[in-house]
Amino acid sequence: MLIRPTTAFAHPVLSPHTDDYGDRTFDILLEIEESPEAGEVVLSGHYVLDDGDVTELIRSRQATVGIVVESLETYFQTFVPLSGTLFTLEFKRGELRGRVGIQAVVAATEDGVALRSPHIASDYPAHTKSLQPGQIVAASSIHWFEAGLDKLLPMESIFRLIANEEMGDGMFQVGLDTEAIQIEVNRKLYDTIYGIRGSSMRDILLPSLFLPAVMNALDAMRTSGSEGLRWHRVIEARCSNEGITIDANTDLAWAAQRLLEGPLGLLGTLFKEEDR
Amino acid sequence: MSKLLYVGQQTADFLSDNIEEHLDRYREAGFEDLESSGDWRIPLSVEVDLTPLEDLIADNGRDAEVRNSMLVGHALASLTPSLARENRVWIRLSHIEGIAYARERWLHNVSQEKIAQAIRIHFFASTWTQCRDDHALSRLWWNHHIASSIQPDDPERALRLILSTADIRSNLIERARVGTRLPLAKAIVRRLERDAQLAASESAFRNFMKALNIRAAGAQLEIWDEERMDRFIAQCVE
Numbered sequence: 001m002l003i004r005p006t007t008a009f010a011h012p013v014l015s016p017h018t019d020d021y022g023d024r025t026f027d028i029l030l031e032i033e034e035s036p037e038a039g040e041v042v043l044s045g046h047y048v049l050d051d052g053d054v055t056e057l058i059r060s061r062q063a064t065v066g067i068v069v070e071s072l073e074t075y076f077q078t079f080v081p082l083s084g085t086l087f088t089l090e091f092k093r094g095e096l097r098g099r100v101g102i103q104a105v106v107a108a109t110e111d112g113v114a115l116r117s118p119h120i121a122s123d124y125p126a127h128t129k130s131l132q133p134g135q136i137v138a139a140s141s142i143h144w145f146e147a148g149l150d151k152l153l154p155m156e157s158i159f160r161l162i163a164n165e166e167m168g169d170g171m172f173q174v175g176l177d178t179e180a181i182q183i184e185v186n187r188k189l190y191d192t193i194y195g196i197r198g199s200s201m202r203d204i205l206l207p208s209l210f211l212p213a214v215m216n217a218l219d220a221m222r223t224s225g226s227e228g229l230r231w232h233r234v235i236e237a238r239c240s241n242e243g244i245t246i247d248a249n250t251d252l253a254w255a256a257q258r259l260l261e262g263p264l265g266l267l268g269t270l271f272k273e274e275d276r
Numbered sequence: 277m278s279k280l281l282y283v284g285q286q287t288a289d290f291l292s293d294n295i296e297e298h299l300d301r302y303r304e305a306g307f308e309d310l311e312s313s314g315d316w317r318i319p320l321s322v323e324v325d326l327t328p329l330e331d332l333i334a335d336n337g338r339d340a341e342v343r344n345s346m347l348v349g350h351a352l353a354s355l356t357p358s359l360a361r362e363n364r365v366w367i368r369l370s371h372i373e374g375i376a377y378a379r380e381r382w383l384h385n386v387s388q389e390k391i392a393q394a395i396r397i398h399f400f401a402s403t404w405t406q407c408r409d410d411h412a413l414s415r416l417w418w419n420h421h422i423a424s425s426i427q428p429d430d431p432e433r434a435l436r437l438i439l440s441t442a443d444i445r446s447n448l449i450e451r452a453r454v455g456t457r458l459p460l461a462k463a464i465v466r467r468l469e470r471d472a473q474l475a476a477s478e479s480a481f482r483n484f485m486k487a488l489n490i491r492a493a494g495a496q497l498e499i500w501d502e503e504r505m506d507r508f509i510a511q512c513v514e
Contacts, residue, residue, distance in 0.1 A: 001453065074358055228406065
């Protein structure tokens with residue numbers, strides 16, 4: 001299982017989320033290769049550990065080091081013990097999809113494993129430094145990535161333009177109750193936008209139309225109710241891939257610009273083309 | 277055997293956005309006429325034999341759920357977990373090949389006010405929890421997949437235990453952080469097999485899971501051997 005930053009321990013644990021080992025570090029350097037169409041993922045890399053006592057526990061087999069991979073959306077979790085610092089883990093049977101967590105963990109393998117590192121904080125009493133099999137010695141940070149095709153879907157695929165005669169001139173309304181985000185405009189504007197979509201000016205729609213619509217969608221995602229809708233799943237996958245968390249503190253304008261890859265930057269290109 | 281088909285995004289959106297307009301089709305008429313045109317037949321590179329779906333029993337008892345899970349598990353044995361999260365596969369199956377079962381099992385005797393909601397829950401697999409717990413057919417596939425992971429040599433036996441009460445399914449399958457820890461899930465099922473009292477008593481099982489959640493949190497139990505794991509489970513039962 002993944003050791004989350006909120007997990008509390010009665011014994012010292014070497015982790016970026018505790019100060020138990022002072023400035024000592026334990027982490028993984030990770031490369032991810034994915035063929036989303038085939039459902040294949042290869043994780044490779046190595047772990048970095050600079051505490052001599054923990055290294056010795058691993059060498060003497062009083063502790064084991066391994067990689068935990070968790071993909072709850074495919075009901076998959078594994079702990080792969082390592083025999084060296086390098087690792088290559090292949091997942092070729094569609095085991096991973098959605099938000100995947102990867103973490104290196106060191107766990108005691110014997111009764112009474114003694115933690116003797118001189119870096120352990122002095123306020124830990126002696127009796128807390130003796131571990132039983134399975135107890136955590138060290139845990140790296142959790143590295144997250146989004147597996148699968150959802151993150152690759154074009155943002156445009158989650159919008160649907162609707163003609164609605166009740167809309168005023170130049171106005172649009174965003175509807176979030178359907179599978180695609182509905183953008184309602186009157187017939188005249190509908191025809192204009194439709195024409196722009198098929199021309200070299202189409203990029204102007206990103207900052208002028210899609211940017212505020214994505215902000216509306218992100219705002220709706222702060223509360224529950226839209227999880228089952230396709231636009232929610234696609235934006236959620238993209239946010240997960242970009243490391244964007246949607247909550248009350250999210251800067252929606254900033255998040256939407258990141259999801260649309262800085263859409264205002266396209267204006268410069270458009271005007272250059274117009275000048276020519 | 278034939279290639280497994282799924283519906284295109286346009287069709288998936290069309291069906292999901294127009295449930296109310298299609299109530300008669302869900303109740304009786306079906307979607308065969310619509311299926312013959314549009315993007316209803318996109319083939320996956322997965323070979324399946326869907327004839328077992330004709331034998332699904334529209335009953336909500338445990339025996340039917342076990343049998344149905346085995347049937348769907350066998351029919352779609354070559355589906356990977358990643359593909360089994362793709363709701364457009366399940367939309368196709370619940371609207372075409374499996375509609376008779378889905379209709380009879382989940383829409384029979386449902387009031388007019390509640391039928392659209394029942395359709396949304398059991399025919400679309402839009403979220404992970406709907407896919408795992410609610411969709412008429414994907415729920416059965418995931419039951420079988422999880423049981424096969426726990427007891428690869430006899431998934432039916434594991435299914436009988438996991439599905440013996442709603443409480444056991446909910447604690448083992450719906451709380452994925454326990455159920456996905458395979459050595460732990462295997463040990464729980466081993467214990468349930470020989471401890472009828474634990475399997476039958478809702479309160480005993482809940483207390484057991486409470487103890488297990490407290491004791492197993494923050495430990496890498498995956499490094500234990502079977503004997504130590506069984507000892508740990510016994511302590512949680514006490």
